[in-house]
Amino acid sequence: MQEIKFYSGENIPLELHKVRIVQKLNLVPIERRLQALFEGGFNTFRLSTRDVFLDMLTDSGTNAMSDNQLSAMMRADDAYAGSQSFERLQKAVEDVLDKKYLLPVHQGRAAENILSVAYVHKGSLVPMNYHFTTAMAHITDKGGNIAELLYNEAYVINSDHPFKGNMNIEKLEETINYHGPKNIPFIRMEASTNLIGGQPFSVQNLRDVRAIADKYKIRLILDCSLLGENAFLVLQREEEFKNSNMETVIKTMTGLADICYFSARKLSSSRGGGICTDSLEIFKELEAFIPLYEGFLTYGGMSIREVEAMAVGLYETLDETVISQSPSFIKYLVEQLDKKNIPVIKPAGVLGVHLDAMQICAHIPQTQYPAGCLAAALFLISGIRGMERGSISNQRDEYGNETYADMELLRLAMPRRVFTLSQVKYVEDRVTWLYDNRHLIGGLKFVYEPPVLRFFMGGLEPVNDWPEKLVAKFKEDFGESL
Numbered sequence: 001m002q003e004i005k006f007y008s009g010e011n012i013p014l015e016l017h018k019v020r021i022v023q024k025l026n027l028v029p030i031e032r033r034l035q036a037l038f039e040g041g042f043n044t045f046r047l048s049t050r051d052v053f054l055d056m057l058t059d060s061g062t063n064a065m066s067d068n069q070l071s072a073m074m075r076a077d078d079a080y081a082g083s084q085s086f087e088r089l090q091k092a093v094e095d096v097l098d099k100k101y102l103l104p105v106h107q108g109r110a111a112e113n114i115l116s117v118a119y120v121h122k123g124s125l126v127p128m129n130y131h132f133t134t135a136m137a138h139i140t141d142k143g144g145n146i147a148e149l150l151y152n153e154a155y156v157i158n159s160d161h162p163f164k165g166n167m168n169i170e171k172l173e174e175t176i177n178y179h180g181p182k183n184i185p186f187i188r189m190e191a192s193t194n195l196i197g198g199q200p201f202s203v204q205n206l207r208d209v210r211a212i213a214d215k216y217k218i219r220l221i222l223d224c225s226l227l228g229e230n231a232f233l234v235l236q237r238e239e240e241f242k243n244s245n246m247e248t249v250i251k252t253m254t255g256l257a258d259i260c261y262f263s264a265r266k267l268s269s270s271r272g273g274g275i276c277t278d279s280l281e282i283f284k285e286l287e288a289f290i291p292l293y294e295g296f297l298t299y300g301g302m303s304i305r306e307v308e309a310m311a312v313g314l315y316e317t318l319d320e321t322v323i324s325q326s327p328s329f330i331k332y333l334v335e336q337l338d339k340k341n342i343p344v345i346k347p348a349g350v351l352g353v354h355l356d357a358m359q360i361c362a363h364i365p366q367t368q369y370p371a372g373c374l375a376a377a378l379f380l381i382s383g384i385r386g387m388e389r390g391s392i393s394n395q396r397d398e399y400g401n402e403t404y405a406d407m408e409l410l411r412l413a414m415p416r417r418v419f420t421l422s423q424v425k426y427v428e429d430r431v432t433w434l435y436d437n438r439h440l441i442g443g444l445k446f447v448y449e450p451p452v453l454r455f456f457m458g459g460l461e462p463v464n465d466w467p468e469k470l471v472a473k474f475k476e477d478f479g480e481s482l
């Protein structure tokens with residue numbers, strides 16, 4: 001990646017794109033935001049963008065699309081079967097991910113459903129570097145279980161370990177021996193491990209996992225949703241690839257997996273998803289599930305326009321100036337917050353900035369969901385919408401007991417090429433104010449808890465009047481400012 005130095009010596013990321021289509025944002029008064037929180041059950045998923053200023057909920061389906069993606073959408077060849085748009089997508093998957101066979105699906109979790117339907121049974125165990133919410137939900141839904149096998153370093157918030165997403169190889173072999181390879185339908189490796197702060201694994205680690213998979217004849221499945229970013233960090237951090245390029249790193253990684261799947265909402269800044277493989281046998285095992293759950297084999301539940309946008313978006317993941325924008329803004333914000341000793345996950349990863357609610361809200365017990373409280377409080381005082389990635393996002397165990405998360409994080413996603421640096425400075429400013437007033441943040445309790453993936457639609461309420469007190473302090477400090 002070519003470095004761009006400022007004469008002033010200032011070290012800030014520089015946008016290598018221009019903005020040609022814009023969308024107006026609303027910054028509504030704090031009183032309206034308080035009302036919106038009550039209406040939305042103190043759950044940021046249930047807010048309307050009418051009330052949101054900076055939407056940092058996710059990068060899923062919210063990355064800015066390129067001019068080339070938008071223009072490709074216009075040539076969509078709408079056909080139920082045999083669309084030429086699908087042929088272009090197949091070609092892109094072959095060129096970028098180096099896999100011959102593609103099964104299209106409507107988004108990432110649809111791939112997880114199909115892989116679980118095909119391979120997971122009651123008593124199955126799926127070892128993985130770390131779970132993702134939907135991947136785990138589909139595996140447990142089919143009667144399986146998961147084993148998360150990271151090194152201890154992965155759970156250290158203030159770390160300089162370059163690859164906290166690495167699979168613990170010793171534990172992987174132990175787990176396989178303990179449960180028996182026959183009960184392990186596949187090993188799942190997630191690129192840029194989402195729930196522990198967007199932390200990558202190294203290519204060497206993936207090679208080591210492949211060696212174990214070969215030894216015990218177990219399939220290796222790679223979740224490629226954040227593969228571009230993982231590859232970008234490999235270029236930055238893994239000695240062997242210092243002078244390499246995105247294409248080589250991506251192909252090296254996908255070449256080690258039997259099956260790759262992805263959410264195109266992330267990987268290619270579009271919508272949709274896919275499962276791909278070089279094995280005709282695997283393709284045949286999975287093929288019949290596509291028309292059953294998704295749609296015909298040449299659209300998989302996606303609009304054909306999205307199929308075109310996805311093909312172009314896949315090629316664009318090979319462009320370092322596209323992929324580096326979000327991680328460089330994340331790094332900037334992490335460094336600014338870290339300078340003020342505000343606890344954030346380090347080293348800076350991908351997807352977003354992750355605030356450590358366990359430390360920031362140390363006065364709130366995990367039974368009252370500190371990360372959910374921090375998410376609600378930040379929205380209240382700033383209009384910034386983040387996502388709780390803590391115990392609310394965890395699912396209850398098979399006996400209905402709460403399982404408390406290893407980490408209580410507030411994720412502030414940085415979708416690709418969406419925010420400007422002054423908006424990022426606003427985030428820094430309001431997070432700093434909230435940190436200085438963190439003693440005013442209080443707990444939450446569930447009033448409505450859905451049985452599956454409760455974090456999406458669950459409803460909570462504050463345990464006392466802390467939101468009103470926070471509003472009063474905001475008014476004291478900011479007066480009539482929004």
Ligand code: F0G
Nearest residue numbers: 058060107108109132134194225263265
């Ligand atoms: N795998 C990973 C690593 C993901 O981050 C996601 C989605 C999925 C699978 C599921 O894909 O949403 O297309 O069904 N992550 C989003 C997020 C939702 O906000 O992190 P999907």
